[in-house]
Amino acid sequence: MNRLSSHNPQVAACQQRRTRLAQLIQAKSAGGVVILSTAEEKARNRDSDFPYRHDSDFFYLTGFDEPGATLVMLIQKTSFETYLFCRPKDLEREIWDGFRLGPEAAPEILRLDAAYSSQELNQRLPEFLANQSAIYIRLASNAQSDRQIREWMGQVRQQARSGTNPPEVFHDIDALVHEMRLLKGPEEIETMRQAAAISAEAHIRAMRSCKPGKREYQLEAELLHEFRYRGSQSVAYNSIVAAGANTCVLHHRAGSAELLDGELCLIDAGCELNGYASDITRTFPINGRYSASQRALYDITLAAQEAAVLETRPGKTFIDPHNAAVRVLTQGLLDEKLIKLSDVGSLDNAIELGAYKRFYMHRTSHWLGMDVHDVGSYRDPLISQQAGQEKPWRLLQKNMVLTIEPGLYIRPADDIPNVFWNIGIRIEDDAVVTDQGCELISRGVTVDPSEIEAIVRS
Numbered sequence: 001m002n003r004l005s006s007h008n009p010q011v012a013a014c015q016q017r018r019t020r021l022a023q024l025i026q027a028k029s030a031g032g033v034v035i036l037s038t039a040e041e042k043a044r045n046r047d048s049d050f051p052y053r054h055d056s057d058f059f060y061l062t063g064f065d066e067p068g069a070t071l072v073m074l075i076q077k078t079s080f081e082t083y084l085f086c087r088p089k090d091l092e093r094e095i096w097d098g099f100r101l102g103p104e105a106a107p108e109i110l111r112l113d114a115a116y117s118s119q120e121l122n123q124r125l126p127e128f129l130a131n132q133s134a135i136y137i138r139l140a141s142n143a144q145s146d147r148q149i150r151e152w153m154g155q156v157r158q159q160a161r162s163g164t165n166p167p168e169v170f171h172d173i174d175a176l177v178h179e180m181r182l183l184k185g186p187e188e189i190e191t192m193r194q195a196a197a198i199s200a201e202a203h204i205r206a207m208r209s210c211k212p213g214k215r216e217y218q219l220e221a222e223l224l225h226e227f228r229y230r231g232s233q234s235v236a237y238n239s240i241v242a243a244g245a246n247t248c249v250l251h252h253r254a255g256s257a258e259l260l261d262g263e264l265c266l267i268d269a270g271c272e273l274n275g276y277a278s279d280i281t282r283t284f285p286i287n288g289r290y291s292a293s294q295r296a297l298y299d300i301t302l303a304a305q306e307a308a309v310l311e312t313r314p315g316k317t318f319i320d321p322h323n324a325a326v327r328v329l330t331q332g333l334l335d336e337k338l339i340k341l342s343d344v345g346s347l348d349n350a351i352e353l354g355a356y357k358r359f360y361m362h363r364t365s366h367w368l369g370m371d372v373h374d375v376g377s378y379r380d381p382l383i384s385q386q387a388g389q390e391k392p393w394r395l396l397q398k399n400m401v402l403t404i405e406p407g408l409y410i411r412p413a414d415d416i417p418n419v420f421w422n423i424g425i426r427i428e429d430d431a432v433v434t435d436q437g438c439e440l441i442s443r444g445v446t447v448d449p450s451e452i453e454a455i456v457r458s
Contacts, residue, residue, distance in 0.1 A: 010274075013187050014063040015111045017180060021061065022073065022080040024176050025136065029169070031080075032134030034073035035125070036173060037145070041067045051234065056370035057177045059275050064110060066100065068118050072128055081113045085124075088117040122148075126155040135167040138174055174375070181369055182376030184399045188276060188369070189432055192401060193441045195232065195273035196430050199280050200444030202226035203267060206241075207284055207445075207455045212261040216241040219267065220254035227271040236277035237372045240268035243286065247424025248409040250362065259286045264294060266424055270372065277372040279403050280442045281428030288457035290449060293419040297408050298449055300332030301425045304406040305447070308364050312404060312431050312438040317393035318378050322364035325406040330356040333408075338416065359409055365402045368430055374401075400433045404440075 025032060038058040044050045054065040062071055062084065070085040089102035106115035116124060129135065129152055137149060156166035184192070206222045220241045227235060241254035244263040259265060265286050270278035283298065285291070290298060307328045308321035330350050333339040338359065344350040367374035379391035396402075405428030412421040427447055431438040446452060 008063070009187050010063045011109070011111055013185055014061055016185075018061055018073065018080075018082055020180060021176060022075050024180075025075050026077060026080075028171075030077055030133050031075040032136055032167065032169075032171070033128055033132045034075065034136045034173060035070065035149075036061065036138070036177075037070040038064070038067060053234070054275070056275070056375075057174070057181075060177065060181055060370060062110060064101070064106075065275070070118065070121055072125070074128060074132075083128075084110065084112050084115040085118045085121045086115060088119065122151070125152045129153065129156050129166055130159065130164045132167045134169040134171055136171045136173040136176070139170060139172045175381075178375035179377070179381065181374065182367065182400060183397065184369060184401055184432070189399065189401070189441075191274050191276045192278065192368070192430065192432075195236075195271055195276055195278040196280065196442040197444050198227060198230040198232050198273060199270045199278040200442055201230065202269065202271065203280055203282050203445040204455060206267055206269075207282070207452065208458055210259060210265060210284070210286055210456055212259055212286055214259045216243055216246070216254040216257050216259070216265075219259075219265065220269075223267070223269045230271075232271035232273045234272045236270040236272040236279060240266065240281075242266045242424065245422040247283065248411050248422060249424075250409070261287045262291065264423060264425070266426060268426065268428065275370055277368060277370065277374075278442065279368055279372050279405075279428060279430060280445065281405055281407075281426045282445060282447070282452065283425045283427065284452045284456050286456075288453050290453065291419075293417075294423055294425075295449060296336060297332075297410070297420070297423055297425050298427075300329060300336075301406050301408055301427050302447060302449070303332070304328040304364075305404055305427050305429070308404045308406060309429075309431065309438060309440065312365075312396065312402070312433060313436060314396055314398055314433060316396050318365065318396060318402075319393040320396075321404060325364045325404075326351060326356060326360070329360050329406060329408060333359060336420070338410065338420065360407060361409070362405075362407070364406050365404055368401045368403055396433050398433050398435055402431055402433070404429055404431050 036058055039055040041052055042050045052067055068087045072083040074081045084106050086103055087100050089100055094100055103115035103117050153166045202223045205226045206219045209222045220239050223239050240252055242252040243257050243259045243265045246252045247264050247266040263286050264283055266283045268281040270280050304325040307324040311320040311324045331347055339350055339355045344355050367376050380394040383391050407426035409424045410420045429440045430442040431440055
């Protein structure tokens, strides 16, 4: 793990988040017990594990990235206590697997009330649950967790004759923590800005290394080199490197396809830095020159992104940037006669009929944060669900972070001019909502088509 100290800003931020969570629970009820475990290690194959990645919610509240840990918060009406169960110190295992913080050092380093060995979890949890009114956990998250809760509750019920009672109410902890995570703190935004800067440099490196005859996996290697060389711990998601017809496959993994003269390459890739994701897409000509048809569709997509950016500001809803992008994309498709005006009658009819969905089939945005598709409701959580109706889209607020990523994907078809066949274009940036609009923190790599051509040719 990254060595922490009690003076680390991340540790202080986690302490503040736990206080905020306790306040939310105190406002909701008289109190209760929060139980939240981190992710488990997973075997890849014989004698080999996947690289370990902590649970995002757990890390958000603790800053602790070792496996085998559980956070417990005992929340009273006006106070709360925080406990961590973690792996005990073990010299032999640390020789093989690396440093463990251990329960002795954890309280001071992580600003906790106490810490215990994870081996004591089953012994102490029934004591923590006794005579509590409510329990806050991930509901129906996995069979093992459900089984543990049943066992702990069963042990408390066995003490009923002595006047001890288990919690009577179960709450979903995800609902509270995910709404907290949706609004980013200054330290989170700064980390995400750094992650975006690293990813932007990686995209530039891949563009510069691009030339006809190379393979998709070779550009992926350039991305991975830059991510790690600049200090990020991992990719935020499996990188998409797509050449030629593969640009029209939304989640194409980098394979062995050859980069061909005259075709496009689409890269959707971002690193993870200190637990936070970046997410950038750029589409560029393999030979350093967009063809006329490629440039026409690129300009439409870029104009759609610019329209969406203007709608990304406080007071607008989450869906407003998407609607703005769709309008520009649809008009562009009409202009290029990929949608025929005679078939739809008007721009508004084309949008209402969803004629654009043949060429643009995804949303323009998603939340971004600790997870690349980050948590938090896209609908207003404060408005009750009406029978037969969807909740309204939620309003954008300062310090939300979302992507803006319109695209066009033109597959071969009898009614499509062949100059447009196999052209897939997506332009994606990471946007932090500000007081008046948004800041695009990923523009360390340009979207200007002439500048992109120059980078590729360099």
